[in-house]
Amino acid sequence: xxxxxxxxxxxxxxxxxxxxxxxxxxxxxxxxxxxxxxxxxxxxxxxxxxxxxxxxxxxxxxxxxxxxxxxxxxxxxxxxxxxxxxxxxxxxxxxxxxxxxxxxxxxxxxxxxxxxxxxxxxxxxxxxxxxxxxxxxxxxxxxxxxxxxxxxxxxxxxxxxxxxxxxxxxxxxxxxxxxxxxxxxxxxxxxxxxxxxxxxxxxxxxxxxxxxxxxxxxxxxxxxxxxxxxxxxxxxxxxxxxxxxxxxxxxxxxxxxxxxxxxxxxxxxxxxxxxxxxxxxxxxxxxxxxxxxxxxxxxxxxxxxxxxxxxxxxxxxxxxxxxxxxxxxxxxxxxxxxxxxxxxxxxxxxxxxxxxxxxxxxxxxxxxxxxxxxxxxxxxxxxxxxxxxxxxxxxxxxxxxxxxxxxxxxxxxxxx
Numbered sequence: 107x108x109x110x111x112x113x114x115x116x117x118x119x120x121x122x123x124x125x126x127x128x129x130x131x132x133x134x135x136x137x138x139x140x141x142x143x144x145x146x147x148x149x150x151x152x153x154x155x156x157x158x159x160x161x162x163x164x165x166x167x168x169x170x171x172x173x174x175x176x177x178x179x180x181x182x183x184x185x186x187x188x189x190x191x192x193x194x195x196x197x198x199x200x201x202x203x204x205x206x207x208x209x210x211x212x213x214x215x216x217x218x219x220x221x222x223x224x225x226x227x228x229x230x231x232x233x234x235x236x237x238x239x240x241x242x243x244x245x246x247x248x249x250x251x252x253x254x255x256x257x258x259x260x261x262x263x264x265x266x267x268x269x270x271x272x273x274x275x276x277x278x279x280x281x282x283x284x285x286x287x288x289x290x291x292x293x294x295x296x297x298x299x300x301x302x303x304x305x306x307x308x309x310x311x312x313x314x315x316x317x318x319x320x321x322x323x324x325x326x327x328x329x330x331x332x333x334x335x336x337x338x339x340x341x342x343x344x345x346x347x348x349x350x351x352x353x354x355x356x357x358x359x360x361x362x363x364x365x366x367x368x369x370x371x372x373x374x375x376x377x378x379x380x381x382x383x384x385x386x387x388x389x390x391x392x393x394x395x396x397x398x399x400x401x402x403x404x405x406x407x408x409x410x411x412x413x414x415x416x417x418x419x420x421x422x423x424x425x426x427x428x429x430x431x432x433x434x435x436x437x438x439x440x441x442x443x444x445x446x447x448x449x450x451x452x453x454x455x456x457x458x459x460x461x462x463x464x465x466x467x468x469x470x471x472x473x474x475x476x477x478x479x480x481x482x483x484x485x486x487x488x489x490x491x492x493x494x495x496x497x498x499x500x501x502x503x504x505x506x507x508x509x510x511x512x513x514x515x516x517x518x519x520x521x522x
Contacts, residue, residue: 109435113442116422120415124447127408131451134404135494136459138397139487143463145390147478149383155299156375158230160355161347163187163195163362166369170385173378176207176344179217179300183209186341191368195345198361200354203228205346208312208339211271211283216257218271218305220312220342228348231299241265242292248311248337250291256302258293265290269305271315283315310337347372401494405501408447412440412505423509437510444502445495452491456483 117124156177164172165185174180196204205228208220219225226237226244242265245252253263263269267290273281288307296302314337349355355374362372423436431439460480467478483491 109438110442110446113439113446116439117443117446123411123415127411127447128451128454130407131401131404131448131494131498132454132458134397134401135452135455135491136462138394138401138490138494139455139459139483140462141393141397142486142490143459143478145394148386150479151298152383153379154232156229156231156346158228158234158348159346159375160349160352161359161362161372162344162375162378163347163370163372164344166371169371169373169378170382172344172371172373173375173382175209176346177300177375179209179219179304183343186343187345187370188341188368189339191365191370192342192345194365195347195362198358200349200351200358201347202350203348205229206309206339206342207344207346208309208341209343211273211312211315213257213269213271213305214261216254216261216303216305217300218307218312220307220309220339222309225306229301229346231297231301235297237297237301238295239292240295242290245291245306245308245311247289247291248308248314249286249288250307250311251288252292252294252306253290254294254302254304254306255296257305258290263290263293265293271305271307286311286315309339309342313337313339401497404451405448405494405497408444408498409501409504412443412502413508416505416508419509433510437506440506440509441499441502444498444505448495448498452494456487456491 162172162176164176165183165187167184171181171184175183192204192206195201203224205224206222207225209217211218223244226239229237231237239252240255242252251269257263269288269290271283271286271288273283288311294301294306347358349358359372359374362370426436426439427433463478463480467480
């Protein structure tokens with residue numbers, strides 16, 4: 107009988123303690139791999155939210171804050187941009203296209219974004235993938251609204267559904283624009299980005315619903331309203347800018363940042379994303395370190411179990427020696443048990459991870475907008491598993507050495 111087969115049968119004879127050790131290793135490995143998977147998917151989701159945009163322009167504030175409210179719909183703008191400044195930027199000889207956006211309203215917790223047709227024509231995500239209207243059409247009328255995929259799915263809206271926008275961005279609002287109901291004209295295809303959680307209307311629609319709201323309160327009944335042709339925006343929240351040449355990026359950025367008539371901030375999305383990820387990186391590292399300690403605790407638990415069983419197995423070792431097993435066979439037997447436990451624990455942990463990811467995938471997407479793609483383990487995951495098994499091999503040296511040192515007479519003699 108080979109040593110591996112003997113080690114397997116030995117573990118089966120102590121199946122209860124072996125199973126508990128196996129479970130502790132599996133849970134710790136699934137935790138470590140789960141943290142790593144969430145980190146990678148969150149980073150991929152952040153970096154793929156926007157592509158092909160050279161500059162983002164907003165009111166003077168922090169670069170990360172501008173990125174958060176304009177791209178990820180997190181937080182609010184400190185100020186707006188004058189429409190005249192937007193026009194001046196679009197007329198810059200190096201500007202190829204621009205997307206004005208206006209934020210500040212919501213519908214049942216989902217952000218409303220006012221924009222123009224250029225949003226559909228020029229906004230890109232992932233690997234420069236354009237937006238696609240999956241059902242209906244892009245807005246053509248003043249009170250048309252185009253829903254992101256998640257909005258339509260969660261609220262059960264379809265084409266021609268009616269909706270009322272609310273003033274402000276909170277989930278609960280006591281100021282509704284009920285005098286300007288909207289109709290769903292289109293639903294966008296899923297993107298896995300904040301676009302899925304956004305309701306898109308025209309800039310003129312944003313102006314229309316805010317007529318008479320200059321004081322911050324709802325207008326009185328019968329107040330005069332502008333005609334649709336007169337709804338020229340006076341200000342917007344931010345601008346996405348595409349340039350004719352990337353070489354001009356820094357010069358255009360400097361010109362916008364030094365615009366004399368209004369303090370503005372132009373940021374490079376890629377650079378700001380790295381700053382944002384660096385801020386999150388500390389929490390990410392802390393989670394990883396905690397997971398490593400959990401794996402170490404699982405391996406130490408395995409060591410404790412094997413060491414504890416050594417005294418009970420003195421007679422087993424003695425019988426093996428009496429049957430012709432050499433000390434090196436005992437040493438290899440103990441090491442084999444450590445490796446078998448760690449290997450089975452890793453594969454069980456991997457299976458547990460995929461099961462949990464399947465359960466958590468829709469929940470994480472709904473709560474945090476992070477699309478978790480379930481894929482086969484890559485080189486990084488395999489390297490973690492190899493490290494855990496190697497760690498078990500090293501830790502197993504201690505009980506193997508103690509078993510190796512036990513003599514035949516020690517095993518056969520009775521201890522009082």
